[in-house]
Every structure is written in C-alpha cells, then in structure tokens.
Amino acid sequence: MARQSAGTSWRDRAGKSLTDYPRPSVAVDVAVLTVRTGRLHVVVVGRPDGGWALPGTFLRPGERLADAAERALRTKAGLTGTGFHQLAMFDAPDRDDRGWVLSMAHGAALPSEDLPADTQLVRVDGRTVAEPLAFDHAAMVAHAVDDLRERYTRRVDPSGLLQETFTVLELRRLYETVFDRALPKDSFRRLVIDAITPTGRTASVGSGRPAELFRRRGDGDLAPGAARVLTD
Amino acid sequence: MARQSAGTSWRDRAGKSLTDYPRPSVAVDVAVLTVRTGRLHVVVVGRPDGGWALPGTFLRPGERLADAAERALRTKAGLTGTGFHQLAMFDAPDRDDRGWVLSMAHGAALPSEDLPADTQLVRVDGRTVAEPLAFDHAAMVAHAVDDLRERYTRRVDPSGLLQETFTVLELRRLYETVFDRALPKDSFRRLVIDAITPTGRTASVGSGRPAELFRRRGDGDLAPGAARVLTD
C-alpha cells in the first residue's frame, strides 16, 4: 500500500484525500451447496424479473464481509449459523448494470434437511449450474464446487453435509456426489476409517447387516495422499 | 444479491438508491515471494515512518483489481509482467486508520534475478515474515505462502521461481525452500521427472558429472498424490 502516514489528513501524490476518490459499492454473494437425491444443488433466490440469483446483499458502512454474508443468508435464505468462507472477488466493471459493484463470493454447504421448506434449489452438474443465474453468479458456483472438493480432500465432510452420525455408505455416497465419480467401497473405507469414530449404535436399515454409525473425529484430517483416491 | 431490477433507478426497501450508501475504499496489496540464499523472501516497500509494507495501491474508478495490482507492482516495485492472483479480502473496519479501507491481497512469485537491484526483501520463516509489516500485511504473507505451497503441489514451479531451464537438483532445492523440508533425492526425481522435459544441454558445474537441464512441460501437472511426498 501507498499509505504514507496515519490520521485522516492523508493525501496522495495529487493532493487528493481518501474521500475524494469515487469508490465502488461492495456486495457479498453466497453459494450455498447441498445434496439432494444424490446430486449437488445450490440455493437460489428469485428475482423480480423471474430469474435466479445467489443470496447476497450490499456491505453496510463499517460492516465486515462475514457479517454481511451472514445477514444475506438470514434475510434472503432464512439460514442462520451456516459456516462459509471467502472464495474470490468478482470485479468486472460492467458485471452489474446499476453501477460499479464489486462482489465477494462466499461458499457454504449444509444438509438439505437443514434448509427451510420453501428454499429454492438449482441442480449443479459438475461445476455448472443447470439454469442460468444473474450476474456472474454461475462462475461463483463453479468456484464454490472447486473449493468444496478441495476441502473435502483434506478433511472428512468439513462442512457437515451429513448429519451428526452417519454410516460409511452414506459418507461414500456423499463423496461420490461431491467428486462426481464412483469410489471403490473398500479403498474408501480404509481412507476414511481413521478420521471418524464409531458410536456403538447401528443404523436400522431395511434388510441386510446394519451399518455402524460413525461421527466426525475431532480433526477428521484425511491422509495427505487422499487426492489420489478421490480424483481421477 | 438483492439486486431487484436493471437500470440506475434501483431502490432498496428503505427507498435508498445505490449511491446513497457510504462505500468503502478498496485497495490491493501484493505479496511477491522469491527465493534468495535458499530462503523465502517477500518484496516490501519502505514507508515514511520507516516501516515496511507490501506494494499496493487504491483501486481507481472503473478499474479492475488485476489492473490495480499490476499498477502497484509497476509503480511501487518496478515490476512488469509478473503473474499474480487473488488470495483473500482483508476487511477489518479498523485495519487502516485513514478510514474504511478493504484490501484484496494478491500473491505472486518470481526469481530473485528478475527483481530490480534496489528491491527491498524481508525474509519469511515458514509462514511468518521476519520483520513487522504495516497493517495486516503479515497475515497476507502467510496466506501467500500457503497458496504457494498448494500450487506447487499441483504443478512443477507454476510461478516460474526458477529460470527457463534448470536441473533436478535446483528444482529440489526450490521445493525444499518452499516446503521448508528436506526431500529425498530419488523420490523427488521420480515425482517430477514426468512433468519436465529434458533439453539436450547440461549444466556446466564445477566438478562431478554435469546435470541435465530440463524445462517445464506444457502443463507440468504433478501426480495427484504429490502431497504425500511434499508434506510431512
């Protein structure tokens, strides 16, 4: 930065103070991913013109991006307590025809059971949303999927897309959805078994031997070579 | 986003237009990493108060973040043509005492031979800069190191910290510096050998068998399990 001194009397080389420069509006958008019927979906909100967009809002004076994102999730999607993180800043000058608006894309993920009943979902195939989204929101979703895969190769279900307890089969089905790839049953079990802890309980499925229920371990870190198993 | 219609007549639920909201100043800062004497360093610029900071600048009206970052590198550090990318937006409301300033941190890396002679460098130990930096720039450097390691596990020297041609030994020394870890000579060679192409030429070192010179391959992708070799 060229910040040359403290205080409000700062001037740049042209003698202009900070407030003399036109500034952009800053927005946040959140790509909330979830799994329904074995497919990735993203939460969208309707727009007056009938299109879809990610939940988002403008940054308020003095507000932090994380607070704005939390507010957008709460007021636009009815979600509270959802974890998220930054993905990238989208900054094309013409991305919003209302003016100069930068938007910080955020990624989040949660079980579809935790979504309000009236939540609107759009399917995601690979990295691509199945329906057009407003602005550059489709690119934000692609970023979110990449980020999800990266984080899921490092830890077991770090976003909690599964409920508190789950079977190894449920975990594998989740990873097959996230990575869009069939995963071998035994290799997958050996990959994750040291990152989860068994509860004594078992799942009461219809027929067949009942599967043991596990929960995420404290860290839940996967082996460094997990990418070899999970990616093509 | 709550963007509800096109055009400049947009109003929010309180009837305010976009321009009625106070907006933050947006800045960019770039952590330029390099290797000198087998250690990671970061490019810094002096401040009037005698401290150090990353090269950065304010975003100008209608400008893209990448253009501002390029401008900052050129005017503050004398660098042109250096590749970089976004890391994270730093947004603490009090991070800059001149006012409300968000800053997009960027990461870059290049050979120290390509730096201007008068470039100021500060050593980086692990993820930590050896000297205090202004604002939250030390956290930006930590981000840049994490990002560098991640990208170097996916591809062979993607930022071009080495020159056009290099020996396997030079490449291994670079990776040992980046990952702050001794790497076995033969395992490392087998890891990278399929991602580089031999030039017929050899390096004329003092004594011993001369090492063959290689160059990066088109993609230079490493095996998916590279993390197992490179990380602890």
Add this chain to the structure above:
DNA sequence: CTAATAGTGTCTTTCAGACATTATCCT
C-alpha cells in the same frame, strides 16, 4: 433356510523411501 447388505482378509500392482551402483564430468 435365503436374500441382502456390512465389514474384513488377501492378492497384485504401484510407488515412496532407502541404498547401492553405474555414468560422466573435473583435476
């Protein structure tokens, strides 16, 4: 019992790590 699913044992292939050996320069 059979059907169905969960979980394990084992074999093969691959590859990291260690070590020894060969290759090719210098003095």
Add this chain to the structure above:
DNA sequence: AGGATAATGTCTGAAAGACACTATTAG
C-alpha cells in the same frame, strides 16, 4: 587414476484396487 556429483537400478514396506470371503440382520 581418483574424487565428485548425476542418474539409475533394486529391494522393502505401505497402500490402493480388485475380489472373495465372512458377519449380521430381515424375511
């Protein structure tokens, strides 16, 4: 020749992929 460094071959252990086998439920 002898020293030094590069590059390769070989052995071992760990782990993935494939497959078969055992375990435990429902009917």
